[in-house]
Amino acid sequence: MADTTHIRLSDNQRLDWLRLIRSENVGPRTFRSLVNHCGGAGTALTALPDLARRGGASRPLRVCPRDEAEREIAVAQRLGARFVALGEADYPAYLQTVEDAPPLLAVRGNAAVLRGPLIAMVGSCNASAAGVKMAERLARELGAAGFGVASGLARGIHAAAHRASLATGTVAVLAGGHDRVYPPEHAGLVDALLEAGAAISEMPFGWEPRASDFPRRNRLISGVSLGVVVIEAAKKSGSLITARMALEQNRRGFAVPGSPLDPRAEGANGLLKQGAVLVTEVEDIVAVLRPIIGRPPPEPPMEEPGSAASDDAPAPSARARIIALMGPTPVAVDDLIRLSGCSPAAVQTTLLELELAGRLDRQRGGLVALL
């Protein structure tokens, strides 16, 4: 029986997707705008330099060369990884609903775990013994209840959650490339989790994770999951970023309480005050998520094959009018359309051009600013 709910890229399309997402100034959101604008990744690759030039790029935009992408695919294959595209069967169903979901995920291990329900567990890397014990207990019991456990491979809570769910299936979301596991001492943990679980990354092979890559990675931890459980998170911590992402992604928030005198409990207690579900045992989580599991995954928001092209460059006067309305203060795209008197397509294309030229800052709530 044919799978009608998923797309399947050809090798050539996959190569185009990889080249496009690895090109300069192209992130997941721009990728989506480009494919919608140009009708496909292949045509987008051709259009890229012109779009960036029209957006005012000071130098030619770097398009990822074909052989570079082919080399990355070869490296991936040697490591036992493969690229799964947004909309394909092995792409985590819940991640597809996220606005800035990566178009391609490099996946190692057992992709079956990505098709089942996942729950994220996050918390401090300086966890207490009690925190580690709690993480182990919940991860083990979530596994027994049929959930995969997603986390970020960090020391402390993350590692405890992965280890306790090795047999039942756990997903490690990497902040760098598959060949740059961080922290390095968890390379063995990754190997161990690949049998029942998987490691995933949106970053290029060879990419050494930097501090700014972790918040970016955190949106994937919450994005693949039905909900996020926070155990021992300090006031300003990556765990709280993940919890905030989860909220924005409409995921369920859970937190394990702790003494107000324990600074490691401050973040989790704060989440509880904001309405997170209090967790002392696994049933507190399962009771909330059980009703959601049955629901079919949402439709993929973008389809590669057969999209219609609409590569009309805005008239120079229209482009100038739109840019004149913008500045360092964020404005709504809707206001740009209204005040410029230009068509929505002209405004969107102008924004895409600026984005590729590295001159656009997209912010939450449909706001844009000039850089």
Place this chain on the structure above:
Amino acid sequence: MADTTHIRLSDNQRLDWLRLIRSENVGPRTFRSLVNHCGGAGTALTALPDLARRGGASRPLRVCPRDEAEREIAVAQRLGARFVALGEADYPAYLQTVEDAPPLLAVRGNAAVLRGPLIAMVGSCNASAAGVKMAERLARELGAAGFGVASGLARGIHAAAHRASLATGTVAVLAGGHDRVYPPEHAGLVDALLEAGAAISEMPFGWEPRASDFPRRNRLISGVSLGVVVIEAAKKSGSLITARMALEQNRRGFAVPGSPLDPRAEGANGLLKQGAVLVTEVEDIVAVLRPIIGRPPPEPPMEEPGSAASDDAPAPSARARIIALMGPTPVAVDDLIRLSGCSPAAVQTTLLELELAGRLDRQRGGLVALL
């Protein structure tokens, strides 16, 4: 300017009230029924033996003799205590709204604290150092915010809460008589709290507290307070009884969270799951209670002077019909009225008679059973 919102008993009336509440089989609820039925405590004292006999008492009911009540008043005066009646100015305003509020409270210390807003703090007598520290911090800050702190003088959390609010005003609710402080080593703590605060008891002087007196006392801790804060309460503990009473009395519930691995946090975490407000700092409490403080105390539900008498004994056939409908299985008073075909007054009087004869068990929700 005359105080029109409060009653004031004469010495004779006060003596009658004390005799009535100290008489056999008369608790706060029966006291209220009797005064309503007979029109006053004095006439109730006269009617008591007949009512009990009609209810089928196996031997004459013991009415507290006048000289015994006079002796108790004299003992109270020597200890610096006085009897404050329900409805009088110094009776804790919030306690008046409680269904089984004691008609008389023996009060030692500074009654001003009883007129201000009170918050109950309860928790384990085997508290951890962290629990004690948290109790001290909250009690101190509640005092600074203008709240009196009510508790039960027990070891651990109770004592910590009292000690930290000695200067700002704390209320110790005793399970026994004023001359039987429990635990005995807290006699000094009581002396210390009397200057800014008060100790209150509904029990007779000389009464040694038994285990069953503590749940009874707990309803007063929550009853005098706007809300109850639970710190470190095990699964089945007196603190949880107080929290349940608070709920039944429509008081606000607060709880300080703790690690799920700490058995001392189990009760508080359970309350949080049931909707108690999570507390990590005093503002969490104050923000909820501040809007209530301004409200005028509710009207006293019963007035002694000038009540109308209605001492009609039910016809023997009616009484027999009502009793025949009852048994060890609790039934609703409304059903008794409907099924017996008797007047509500006849049913209520019959129940009062049974109560005084020690043959009635009143349960929650207006249910009654024959003992």
